[in-house]
Amino acid sequence: MLPTPKKYFITAGCSEGKSRLTAFDNALLRARIGNINLIRVSSILPPGAEFDPELKIPFGSLVPTAYGYIISDVPGEKIAAAVGIGLSSDTFGVIMEFSGRCSRDEAYKAIEDMLKEAFETRGMDLVDMKIEAVDHVVKEVGCCLAAVPLWY
Amino acid sequence: MLPTPKKYFITAGCSEGKSRLTAFDNALLRARIGNINLIRVSSILPPGAEFDPELKIPFGSLVPTAYGYIISDVPGEKIAAAVGIGLSSDTFGVIMEFSGRCSRDEAYKAIEDMLKEAFETRGMDLVDMKIEAVDHVVKEVGCCLAAVPLWY
Amino acid sequence: MLPTPKKYFITAGCSEGKSRLTAFDNALLRARIGNINLIRVSSILPPGAEFDPELKIPFGSLVPTAYGYIISDVPGEKIAAAVGIGLSSDTFGVIMEFSGRCSRDEAYKAIEDMLKEAFETRGMDLVDMKIEAVDHVVKEVGCCLAAVPLWY
Numbered sequence: 001m002l003p004t005p006k007k008y009f010i011t012a013g014c015s016e017g018k019s020r021l022t023a024f025d026n027a028l029l030r031a032r033i034g035n036i037n038l039i040r041v042s043s044i045l046p047p048g049a050e051f052d053p054e055l056k057i058p059f060g061s062l063v064p065t066a067y068g069y070i071i072s073d074v075p076g077e078k079i080a081a082a083v084g085i086g087l088s089s090d091t092f093g094v095i096m097e098f099s100g101r102c103s104r105d106e107a108y109k110a111i112e113d114m115l116k117e118a119f120e121t122r123g124m125d126l127v128d129m130k131i132e133a134v135d136h137v138v139k140e141v142g143c144c145l146a147a148v149p150l151w152y
Numbered sequence: 153m154l155p156t157p158k159k160y161f162i163t164a165g166c167s168e169g170k171s172r173l174t175a176f177d178n179a180l181l182r183a184r185i186g187n188i189n190l191i192r193v194s195s196i197l198p199p200g201a202e203f204d205p206e207l208k209i210p211f212g213s214l215v216p217t218a219y220g221y222i223i224s225d226v227p228g229e230k231i232a233a234a235v236g237i238g239l240s241s242d243t244f245g246v247i248m249e250f251s252g253r254c255s256r257d258e259a260y261k262a263i264e265d266m267l268k269e270a271f272e273t274r275g276m277d278l279v280d281m282k283i284e285a286v287d288h289v290v291k292e293v294g295c296c297l298a299a300v301p302l303w304y
Numbered sequence: 305m306l307p308t309p310k311k312y313f314i315t316a317g318c319s320e321g322k323s324r325l326t327a328f329d330n331a332l333l334r335a336r337i338g339n340i341n342l343i344r345v346s347s348i349l350p351p352g353a354e355f356d357p358e359l360k361i362p363f364g365s366l367v368p369t370a371y372g373y374i375i376s377d378v379p380g381e382k383i384a385a386a387v388g389i390g391l392s393s394d395t396f397g398v399i400m401e402f403s404g405r406c407s408r409d410e411a412y413k414a415i416e417d418m419l420k421e422a423f424e425t426r427g428m429d430l431v432d433m434k435i436e437a438v439d440h441v442v443k444e445v446g447c448c449l450a451a452v453p454l455w456y
Contacts, residue, residue, distance in 0.1 A: 001304040002154065002191075002214040002306065019414065021400055022421045028346070029425060035396060037345040037368060037454075039306075041189040042180070046212025059396040060350025062306040062368055064189060064214055092187060092211040096173055110171065117174045121181065150189075152305040153456040154306065154343075154366040193341040194332070198364025216341060216366055244339060244363040248325055262323065269326045273333065302341075 005064055005150030007052045008045060012081060012146035014136035020071045023143035027069065033057075033149055038065040041150070045085055045093030051130070055151055067147035068097030072138045082107035082133035083146035086115035089127050094118040095148050104135035107146075157216055157302030159204045160197060164233060164298035166288035172223045175295035179221065185209075185301055190217040193302070197237055197245030203282070207303055219299035220249030224290045234259035234285035235298035238267035241279050246270040247300050256287035259298075309368055309454030311356045312349060316385060316450035318440035324375045327447035331373065337361075337453055342369040345454070349389055349397030355434070359455055371451035372401030376442045386411035386437035387450035390419035393431050398422040399452050408439035411450075 013030030017023030028034035036057050043066035057063055070079045081099040096114040098107050111131050119126040136144050165182030169175030180186035188209050195218035209215055222231045233251040248266040250259050263283050271278040288296050317334030321327030332338035340361050347370035361367055374383045385403040400418040402411050415435050423430040440448050 002216075004210070004213050018421050019418055021402065022418050022425070024346075025398075025400075025418075025422055026425055035348055035426075037348050037350075037370075039191055039343055039345055039368070041191055041214065042176075044187055044189050044212045046189075049212070058308070060348045060353070061308050062345065064191070064306075066189075094177075096177075098173065114171055114174050114177075117170050118177055121174070121178055122187075154368075156362070156365050191343055193343055193366065194328075196339055196341050196364045198341075201364070216343070218341075246329075248329075250325065266323055266326050266329075269322050270329055273326070273330055274339075 004046045005049060005152060007050050007055060007151045008148055009053045009055050010130050010132045010148050012132040012134040014134050014144040016139050016142050020141055023071055023141045027143040027145040031145055031147060033147060035059045036061050036063045038063055041066055043095035045095055047092045057151055064150045065147050066095040066097060068099040069145035070099035071143045073141045075138055077101060077138045078103060078135055079144050080104050080107035080135035081144035081146040082111045083148055084111035084115050084129055084131035085148060086119055086126050087128040088124050104133045108133040156198045157201060159202050159207060159303045160300055161205045161207050162282050162284045162300050164284040164286040166286050166296040168291050168294050172293055175223055175293045179295040179297040183297055183299060185299060187211045188213050188215045190215055193218055195247035197247055199244045209303055216302045217299050218247040218249060220251040221295060221297035222251035223295045225293045227290055229253060229290045230287055231294060231296050232256050232259035232287035233296035233298040234263045235300055236263035236267050236281055236283035237300060238271055238278050239280040240276050256285045260285040308350045309353060309456060311354050311359060311455045312452055313357045313359050314434050314436045314452050316436040316438040318438050318448040320443050320446050324445055327375055327445045331447040331449040335449055335451060337451060339363045340365050340367045342367055345370055347399035349399055351396045361455055368454045369451050370399040370401055372403040373449035374403035375447045377445045379442055381405060381442045382439055383446060383448050384408050384411035384439035385448035385450040386415045387452055388415035388419050388433055388435035389452060390423055390430050391432040392428050408437045412437040
C-alpha cells in the first residue's frame, strides 16, 4: 500500500502571473509549496497525524495535498481560497477546501460551516478547527490557493 | 516505484449536502469511501487484481481510485454517475467513468459503450463487465458519484 | 514517504473517439501512456531525474504525471496541447502544461513563455527546455494531450 501520511501543515497564498498556470505556480510559491509535486487528495487527516508548521519537504517530492484554488483573469475581481481541518479527539480529521469570487471572510465562514456539517454527518465531535483563508483583488491574472500538505 | 494495486471494488452513491463539497463528501460516505484519501487515477485495472467487495481500508489511507461524479444545485434536476470495469481474460482491464444530467440507465449505457470502444481500440477481447450506476433528483445541492477504489 | 521519481520522458498525442472519455483514452494510447494509471501532479522535475525516452512502464502501474489536455466536440475546431520541461544546471526542473483552442505553434510558444516566467520568478537559470506540442482539427469528438510521466 501507499504509506499513510504522519504529519501535516496548513498554508495559503495569492499571486499574480502572466498566464493562468504561472499565476497558480506563483501562488504555490507564496504558500511555500511551489517546488514539490502536489498529488491532490480528498480529504481526510489520518489518525495521529502531527501538526508540523516547520516541515521542510525536499524538492520534487510527491506530496499528497488537499487544496482548493481559483484563478481569475477579470481585473478588479476579488477572489478567495480557504482550507480547514476539523479535528476529532481520538481518530481521523476532515479537511475541507473552498474557493470563490468572494472575500476572505466569506471563504473562512464557508469552511467553518462545511467542517461542522462533515462532523455532524459522521456523528463525531468537532474538538478544534485550523483554518487558513486568503483573498486577492485581480490585477491581470490572479490566483488564490489554500492547502493542507500531508507528509511523513 | 509506487506499488501497483492488487485488489479493487466498485461502488456508487448519491447524496444531498448543504454545499457542493459537503454533498460530494456525503456521497462518498454513502459509497463507503468517505473516510479515506482518494487519489484520482486514469484508469487501468492492473493485471491480476482481485475483486474484493468486502475490503476494509484504514481511515486516512491514500487510495488510488478511478471515479466520476457530478454536483448540481438545480432543484429538480436528475443527475447520474456510473463507473465500469472491462475485464480481459489474461491481462489488465480498463475502467471508464461517466457523469451527467441524465438517468441511471443512460449512464449505464454510456459506460457499456465506452468499455466496448476501449477494448476495440486496444484489439482486446472484452470478457466481462462490472458496472455500477446511480441517479438522484436534486433537492437543494446533490451529488452522484461512482468509483473503483484500487487497493492492496 | 512516497518515493521521488528518478526518470522521465515527454510525450503527446491527439485522437478522435466516440465519446469525450474515449477520445481522451485514445489520445493517451497515441501518446503510449494509455495502459497505465496516471496520477496527476503539479509539476516539478525532481533533482537528478534522468531523461529516458525508451522507458517501458508495466501495465496498470501508478505513474505520477504532469499533463495538460483538451477535449472538444465542436467539429472543425482546432485544439492543441503542449507540455514543457525547464531544466536547471544543478537542481530541480519545472514542468508546465498548456491546452487551448489554438494551433500547435501557439501552444508551444505559451509553454516557452511560462517556463521563462517560472525560472525568472524562482531566480534560477533556465539552461534548456524540452517541449512537445500537438494540434488536431476535431471531426466529431477530439482530444489533444501532452504529458511528462515521471518514473523510477
